[in-house]
Amino acid sequence: MTQPRLAGAALLAALILSLVALLAAFLLSMGAAGRHLERAMIAQSQLADVARIEAMVAEWASRDAIERAARDYRASIDLERGSLDGPAALAAQQAEADEAAGLVALALAGGPRDRLIATADRITRREQREAAEVVSAMATLRRRTAFLASILAGAAIAAALAGSAALTRANRRLTDEVEARTADLRAIDASRRLFFAKASHELRTPVTVMRGEAEVSLADPAASTDDLREALGHVVANADFLGHRIEELLGLASAEDGRLRLDHVPLDLVALAIVAGDTAAPYARSSDVRLALNMSAPALAVRGDARWLGQALLAVLDNGIKFSPMGGTLSMLVQERDGCAEIEIADQGAGVMPAELPRIFDAYYQSAAGRMRGGTGLGLALARWVVEQHGGVIRAANDIGGGCRIAISLPLAEAA
Missing domain, CATH: 3.30.565.10 (Histidine kinase-like ATPase, C-terminal domain)
Structure with a gap:
């Protein structure tokens, strides 16, 4: 039974590992999706900030209103920088921050409108590209997650099926063992019954002979010494025979249950x-x-x-x-x-x-x-x-x- 238990434990461990890996993969995917979503929201916020600054300039809004919009824009840029990793991404974000600072400076200084519009368009296109990249990355992540989930789900199903098959084999083997042991018990019971039947018959024969010899000798008051000696000889011989049979029975019984030591x-x-x-x-x-x-x-x-x-x-x-x-x-x-x-x-x-x-x-x-x-x-x-x-x-x-x-x-x- 050791091998089936080990196989069942291995399959159970494989199933648990598959489920843990599946959960870990989904957690990682959710984390990555959250980061992409955050970047997409920041990009949308920056587009809104650029459009608002551009509209404020066109509407000759107050300097304080433009500065508040500029602070919101810079804050979103700083927030985006905190979610990026790697020198290239940070360098690109720094360039974006510099360009944003130029846009704010133009807005506050009341610079040429065509230059302001050109800068705002450039920033808008860049943010749209970033949003498109985020959408593409999320689509790729979704496909990879679905592929990984299908693999892990297949592994979990395979482990479950294999475990079920192993359990079925173990149950069948256990059933066979129970049937075999039941058959052994029936054979032992039949052997025991046969043993007692034969033993009682075998032991009764010499006892009957000894008793008969003794009764015949006692019933004959004229029996001579030689006749009595002969009868006693038969009694002793049958007693020896009886002793041999008892030794055989006890010896074989001890040999079968392993208690006999030579x-x-x-x-x-x-x-x-x-x-x-x-x-x-x-x-x-x-x-x-x-x-x-x-x-x-x-x-x-x-x-x-x-x-x-x-x-x-x-x-x-x-x-x-x-x-x-x-x-x-x-x-x-x-x-x-x-x-x-x-x-x-x-x-x-x-x-x-x-x-x-x-x-x-x-x-x-x-x-x-x-x-x-x-x-x-x-x-x-x-x-x-x-x-x-x-x-x-x-x-x-x-x-x-x-x-x-x-x-x-x-x-x-x-x-x-």
Whole structure:
């Protein structure tokens, strides 16, 4: 949203500057027009003063009346001089003042009438020229002002249109963002509903099994110690399975909202795999599945979070146990391969349909076979997240002889 705001601010600034420039141009034009008008009025006043002096001489008016008219004439000349700038204009005004003084002197002295008339005509023509120049200057100023006003008005209109277009784009973008966020919220709500539905189903299954084992054992007063021990073994295995599922749910929820933090410390992946195999063994025995662990190296040093890497391994092992047939074998191979530490977990089940392989690590996704065996569809999603947080890769493939093989590759720790 930053760029649209900057663009809108720039357009608003351009509009304001255009209006300020337009106002300044009109104020300057009005000032210039006022000065031209003042000169035109002075010129008209001087023409009137010259005509009055000429008429007074012709009518043999008193000397006092002629002197009053002469003072008015000189005052208008001084007023005009105050409104002029530049040496040339001042020199011309001085010449006009000298000529006016000559006219007044002739009028007061009662000089030759033809000379007085000639001087008055000369002054009259000059004042008429000045008035014509003022009119021409005002016409030019009017045209320039109209041209400038049209340019600035066009700029203001263009800025307003551009601002309107920018506002429209910003509103459209905001609408798209609101719609996108609304869609995200709907997806989150749907995911939440699915999460609770799957979680409740997944957690109910081991609880039901444990309760059933316990009720059957308690209902048989003749149950032997071996029978009770076997029942308790099933209870413990399902309790472990339940604990794994709870860890998966909480871990994936924390990973999605960003609260989960992983430690990256040196650890031995071989030892971690052995612990994960021992943890999954009771659940495997309860499902009549044999775990086969094969360690091709005594130790493989990696950097990571032992708890969450172990949880990822348990999620893959639980998945393999779930899809293994009764009496089948789930194998886990730990080896160094292509400069990485690799763990392969292979079951002897029916495998995964080729079209479903790319999606088995997606949260909540379950194949048709997976839905029949229960589960939340979160275990492999958690495993992928943990592996990727460690800079590793997890992938799945079907074996030629049947079954699915999941491989986890992690970078080896650099030697100290």
